[in-house]
Amino acid sequence: MTPRTGLILDFGGVLTTSVAACALGFDRRAGLPEGTFLKAITKDPVGVALYADLERGAITQAEWNEGTAALLGVDGADLLARVLEDLHPEPTMIAAARAARAAGITVGILSNSLGAGPYDPYDGYDLTANYDAVLLSDVHKLRKPEPEIYAIMLDLMKLPPRACVFVDDTPRNLPPAEALGITTILATTPAATIAHLESRLNISLPGAA
Numbered sequence: 751m752t753p754r755t756g757l758i759l760d761f762g763g764v765l766t767t768s769v770a771a772c773a774l775g776f777d778r779r780a781g782l783p784e785g786t787f788l789k790a791i792t793k794d795p796v797g798v799a800l801y802a803d804l805e806r807g808a809i810t811q812a813e814w815n816e817g818t819a820a821l822l823g824v825d826g827a828d829l830l831a832r833v834l835e836d837l838h839p840e841p842t843m844i845a846a847a848r849a850a851r852a853a854g855i856t857v858g859i860l861s862n863s864l865g866a867g868p869y870d871p872y873d874g875y876d877l878t879a880n881y882d883a884v885l886l887s888d889v890h891k892l893r894k895p896e897p898e899i900y901a902i903m904l905d906l907m908k909l910p911p912r913a914c915v916f917v918d919d920t921p922r923n924l925p926p927a928e929a930l931g932i933t934t935i936l937a938t939t940p941a942a943t944i945a946h947l948e949s950r951l952n953i954s955l956p957g958a959a
Contacts, residue, residue, distance in 0.1 A: 754933065754951050756907050756914035757850050759881075760894075761861035762871065763919035764937045765847070767838045776833045780824050787833060790821050797821050804864060807888025811865030831869035839875070842940040842957040846947065848880070853953045858883035860903045860916070862893045883907050894923040900930055915950045917943060 762769045773787045780786075790797040797818060804814040811830055819826030851857045859877055863886040866872070877884045883906035885899070892899040904911060911931035918924055919937040927934050935946045945958040 752910065752912040754913055754915055755854070756856045756858070756909040757847070757947070757951065758858045758860050758903060758907065758914055758916040758927075758932070759843075759847060760918040760920070760923070760937070761859055761875075761877075762837070764840070764917055764943070765843055765859075765875070766840055766871075767836070769834070769837065769919075772834050772836045775836045779832070779835075780822070782822065782824075786822065790818065794821060802893060805862040805887050805893040806891050807863065807865075808891070811867060811869065814865070828869060830864060830871075834869070834871060837871065840940055843943065846940075846944045846955045846957050849955050850947070850951065850953065851880075851882070855951060855953070856882045856907055856909060858885070858903060858907050860885050860894065860899070860918075861887065863888040894918070894920070895926045897926045897929070900927050900932070904930070904932075915947065917947070 759765060770788065774784055777784050777786050791801040792798065800809070800814055800817045803809040804811065815829035816826045819829050847857050859881050864871055865888065885903050885906055887893040887899060890899060890902055904914065907914060915933045915935060916927045917935045917937050921936060924934040924936060933950055935943060935950065937943045940957060944955050948955050948958050
């Protein structure tokens with residue numbers, strides 16, 4: 751059995767607090783029915799296409815703000831920043847990732863990007879200093895769950911698939927990784943996720959359930 755020496759982490763919803771909870775908070779602040787924003791980016795064909803284009807870097811964040819605001823019937827100024835106003839670092843997961851790296855695990859970030867401006871969701875996380883490999887989807891014009899992005903991530907990790915564990919909070923992002931032989935974990939609560947990591951990586955981590 752290949753030892754698992756690599757950990758690939760999603761960003762939003764894994765190293766941060768819940769993105770879905772942020773979206774609900776935005777709905778309330780904007781006076782929209784609960785679930786409006788998530789429905790717009792996951793169910794409305796125009797909204798789905800706009801979000802996919804943003805993640806692939808095919809449109810700018812400003813273009814996404816304008817197009818999505820039109821669907822929602824709200825002001826487009828700094829829309830993404832307003833949606834993610836309640837998004838904060840998840841300290842327990844960040845500490846676990848730091849501990850895994852200190853234990854000799856190669857730790858990387860695989861994130862569907864939302865653009866770097868005018869709002870930068872990665873600001874303050876210092877990803878390049880704190881992780882061994884960082885892949886932001888817009889740089890490669892791909893997005894999860896497109897299979898090619900996982901192969902690129904493995905190249906950056908310099909590890910074979912069976913040596914890696916991938917954590918993501920979106921179920922549809924896991925099967926392409928599994929197809930390559932990567933062990934996957936669906937992120938739920940930080941404590942439960944860390945407990946799964948301890949089992950898969952065979953190391954002790956702070957914050958486990």
